[in-house]
Each structure stands twice: as C-alpha cells, then as structure tokens.
Amino acid sequence: MAKYLKKSDLAGFIGSLAGQYQVLGPVEKDGRVVFAPAGAADLKLDFQNSHTSPKDLFFPQSERMFQFTLDPNKEGAFVLQDVDLAPAPRLVFGMRPCDAAAFFVLDRVFKNDQFTDPYWQVKRDATVIIGLGCNQPCPTCFCPSVGYGPFHEDGLDAIATDLGDGFLIKPLTEKGQKALAGAKGLTDPEGKMDEKAAAIAAAAQESIKSEVPTRNIYTRTVMELFNAPHWDRVFESCLNCGTCTYVCPTCHCFDIQDEVTSAKDGDRVRNWDTCMSWLFTIHGTGHNPRPGKKERVRQRFMHKFKYIPMKRGGLIGCVGCGRCVNLCPVNIDVRDVVRDMNA
Ligand code: SF4
Numbered sequence: 001m002a003k004y005l006k007k008s009d010l011a012g013f014i015g016s017l018a019g020q021y022q023v024l025g026p027v028e029k030d031g032r033v034v035f036a037p038a039g040a041a042d043l044k045l046d047f048q049n050s051h052t053s054p055k056d057l058f059f060p061q062s063e064r065m066f067q068f069t070l071d072p073n074k075e076g077a078f079v080l081q082d083v084d085l086a087p088a089p090r091l092v093f094g095m096r097p098c099d100a101a102a103f104f105v106l107d108r109v110f111k112n113d114q115f116t117d118p119y120w121q122v123k124r125d126a127t128v129i130i131g132l133g134c135n136q137p138c139p140t141c142f143c144p145s146v147g148y149g150p151f152h153e154d155g156l157d158a159i160a161t162d163l164g165d166g167f168l169i170k171p172l173t174e175k176g177q178k179a180l181a182g183a184k185g186l187t188d189p190e191g192k193m194d195e196k197a198a199a200i201a202a203a204a205q206e207s208i209k210s211e212v213p214t215r216n217i218y219t220r221t222v223m224e225l226f227n228a229p230h231w232d233r234v235f236e237s238c239l240n241c242g243t244c245t246y247v248c249p250t251c252h253c254f255d256i257q258d259e260v261t262s263a264k265d266g267d268r269v270r271n272w273d274t275c276m277s278w279l280f281t282i283h284g285t286g287h288n289p290r291p292g293k294k295e296r297v298r299q300r301f302m303h304k305f306k307y308i309p310m311k312r313g314g315l316i317g318c319v320g321c322g323r324c325v326n327l328c329p330v331n332i333d334v335r336d337v338v339r340d341m342n343a
C-alpha cells in the first residue's frame, strides 16, 4: 500500500534510512545534477534529468576487477587476488523512471541465461531504488515512444509522486516494501491522493510531444536497415566524440586493461569504452570491421533499435531520456535517426 511523506518530514525519513543504507540521490555539483551520497539537505528533487545517467552506480566508469602480483615462489607466475565487489547496502532516492528502466534493459545484458556479470549483479542486489516520477518531462524526452514513460515502474523498487506538499510513495518490490517499512515519517494517504497522483502521471505523459515511430523497424530485415541510404548522410557531421554513449543510461561498451602499478603488481581494470571509437573494434590483426564513421554511427543506432530488441523480445535499448539529443555537440538527434530508420 502507498504511503505519504510530507516534505517537511523528508529529513527524518532520509535520516532513518541512513541508519540501514548508504543513501544516494540527485545532488547539485558544479552546477549539474548528478547522483551521489546525500543527506536530506543535499537532495535536489526539482531537477528534470541528471546531467549524466546514474549507470555508474552499478557500472562504474573505471572498475578494478582483480589484482595481480608476481608469485615470489614461482618464476613467471602470478597470484591473482579478488577485490571485494559488494558495496554496503545502498538506497537511491529520486531516480527518474527512464534511468531505472535502463537498468531493466541492462539487467538482461549483464545477467541472462548464458552468464551473470558479478560486478554488476552484486551492486544491483545491494541497492534499493526509490524512483521519483517525472512531473515535468523535458522537451527532448520521448520515453513513451520507446515503450517507457515518465511514471514507468520497471527497474524501480518503489515510486514516489510529488504531490506538492509531499510525496505519495508506492512500493513495487519486496526490497522496496522492506525499506519503507523501516522508514520514519510515512503516514497513510488521506483523501484523494491516489487520484491526484494518477492525474499528475497522466498529464506528464500527455505533455510529451515527441513522437518517434519504431514499428517498421521490427518488420524490416537487419540487412534492409543496415543498407538503408540514410546512413550515408547521418554520419557526416558526427565527431565520434563518444559523448552520446558516455551519458546514455543504456550504453555499456567496455574495455579491459591491465594497469601495472609497480614492477611486481598491478590491477585488471574495466573501463567504459564507446562504439564510436575506431580503437574499440580494431582486431589484433589490424583489421577493423567498423573502419569509418558511417559504420560506427550505424552500429550505435542499430544496436539500440534493432539488435537489442531482436535478442530481448522487443525491448528497445533506448529509454528516451533525451540526454544524447541535448549534449551532442553537432546536434545529431536520435529521434530523427530513428524516424529515418522507421521510414
Ligand atoms: S555525441 Fe554526437 S558527435 Fe559525439 S559521437 Fe555522439 S553522435 Fe557523434
């Protein structure tokens, strides 16, 4: 059952959660909203969309996978040492539904019937996410076109709706239920709070005017889309800077490198990479299957809108957050590219 939290009780609520979890949320840093450890006073809950996505909470930009040391007892051999993967229990308050939906997408990449990525999974298991519905989506948002929405619930453990004086918080999972059961400041909703929350969600959905049709993409073959003529112009202005991939909540390309820290030891590290980079796909032979900008730009869009849906039962690999639209330095707009693909 949903609970009500007055904004004047937010400090007590967050304080009580902080006894059991490390609390994180949207905070302002250098004029930008990012997700970081937060007390109630730090939380910036009137943001529209954080500058970068919170994917780094589960998939850090750079992550040590294990350490290696030269074996003192055996020449040329190494001793490998695991790192402690699991964070202390964490609770994220105020995540936008599009970013949580991205975790729903990435959960199927990092944990599926073939393998489980422990680096991802331990952090997912240790984290409770209380989302904050998006009362005022940005003009660049298009989440409903890709199957999500400003109050979408996939990937969240609970969802809060800002009613003005307080939040109506609905648990969605056992984890969410458990976290809310131990929190202070929650009361039973009064009057027509449910109806008010539903009206806010409907108005938010209605306010999103960007329509991006995707239906034809599924009926076209991979090769029809791959060879479509529009790729010959989409790539021209792209700088291959990678900004779109680094800010995207669903992009998850990575590279693994050994970083030597002394003559005897070092770390194996996983770092974000980008399909926009020529280096990302070059083979040891020197052959590069995506040698030019056209192939790399095409890959980014084909991956999200054709390959992921083909493999994951229609689930689109873009949640419509609009970050890449806002931040691409040469104004390449994913909505236009997808309209071209669909046409
Ligand atoms: S942000 Fe724009 S210019 Fe940079 S790689 Fe992405 S599409 Fe190309």
Ligand code: SF4
Residues within 6 Å of the ligand: 244, 247, 248, 249, 250, 251, 304, 317, 318, 319, 320, 321, 322, 323, 324, 325, 334
């Ligand atoms: S492709 Fe662009 S709009 Fe889609 S999820 Fe990534 S950053 Fe957001």
